Amino acid sequence: MKGINIYHVDAFTDKPFGGNSAGVVPNAEFISCVHMQSIAKELNLSETAFLMPPQSTAADFRIRYFTPSSEIDFCGHATVATAWLMGTIGEWATKKNMITFETNIGHVPVKFEIKENSLRSVIMTQIEPKVKKIDTALVELANYVGLKKDDIETDYPIRLGFTGNWHLLIPVKTRKAIDEAIPQIDKLKKHNKSHNICTTHLFTFDSQEEDCLLYTRDFAPAVGIPEDPVTGAANGALAGYLILEGILSAAEAHTFNIAQGHKVGRPGKVEIIISFIDHKPIIKVGGSAVPTIAGTLLVEEEK
Structure with a gap:
């Protein structure tokens, strides 16, 4: 069995168990699409975000989003959840003022809003409406x-x-x-x-x-x-x-x-x-978030 780090992050809230919970898998570069879908189904949240190295030098990460039943091109609350997680646990907010995700619909930059030396909110710029x-x-x-x-x-x-x-x-x-x-x-x-x-x-x-x-x-x-x-x-x-x-x-x-x-x-x-x-x-759309679960998902090694 192989261990995969996973997080639950409540987005658009500053209190645990409010807002919308997203799954976040920060190190998904070796996970197949089939296993991503299975993991999203197992977590059974509205969306789970998977991070991997970008194909473009203009982005920091490639991000893919899965519901329990299918992949979707973009998810706002999972983007906020992922940016918040990377900004805090990943310490990106102490290194730079934004993080850019490469998605199926283009690049989505997310700015870190800092107040009194702590992350107040993350603000993503969505593509043209x-x-x-x-x-x-x-x-x-x-x-x-x-x-x-x-x-x-x-x-x-x-x-x-x-x-x-x-x-x-x-x-x-x-x-x-x-x-x-x-x-x-x-x-x-x-x-x-x-x-x-x-x-x-x-x-x-x-x-x-x-x-x-x-x-x-x-x-x-x-x-x-x-x-x-x-x-x-x-x-x-x-x-x-x-x-x-x-x-x-x-x-x-x-x-x-x-x-x-x-x-x-x-x-x-x-x-x-x-x-x-x-x-x-x-x-631009944003808000705060609260990580509520950090754990390890055990899955069989992919062949």
Whole structure:
């Protein structure tokens, strides 16, 4: 048997057992794709990140993400968890001010925010945001996610948003409606797979959290996750949507927080920073994290 170092890290929280837990395997250079998938299934977290040497000299590590059922191109909370782990236990935050990951969708730089000589947060710059329309009827979508048609906030459009994966973004009038939503997981899974949608993201400006602009929930049955507690990729796509659809002004920068995870007992906070270069939005997503488990996974030697 061979021992592989593994960690559980709770992302988008400063308290253990909050936010969204990711698996992190720091030394995965000799692990096959088959074993990565098996390890992700064994850990049974929404995503597990595997680190290995990069193919590009512009990156510090190559990172791959697996759900219990499949590999995905990008995962926000696992990126935050991995950067936090490398910044603290790996001591990268004492050596340089950022770490750059090579992913399936390009390079993702993550900046270390230091305050009073300790790591306060890690802030990743996501790839350029995109939005596109979806032709599924409003009544159908409401049915899939367990909402009434009248729960949908029609002042804002339903769109697909992207900063690495495609997310179905559905505006909802109230937090109460979001919390009471009971999605039809099988129907939602079938729909999202047919449209290459990674997750369905419900959002509202009725956050009811003092320091948060929005409140969200995220369902990802298409990639084997009924509900993802706190999501960096989906909230990044949401931030891009808010700018590209003119809901937030493109004439100024924006900084705000998004609350998520409360319904499933894992409250978290996602920091959003939106700036512009040559009138193009730059989406930054971050937060703090807490390692909760460090151990050794015993597996058979690969042949």
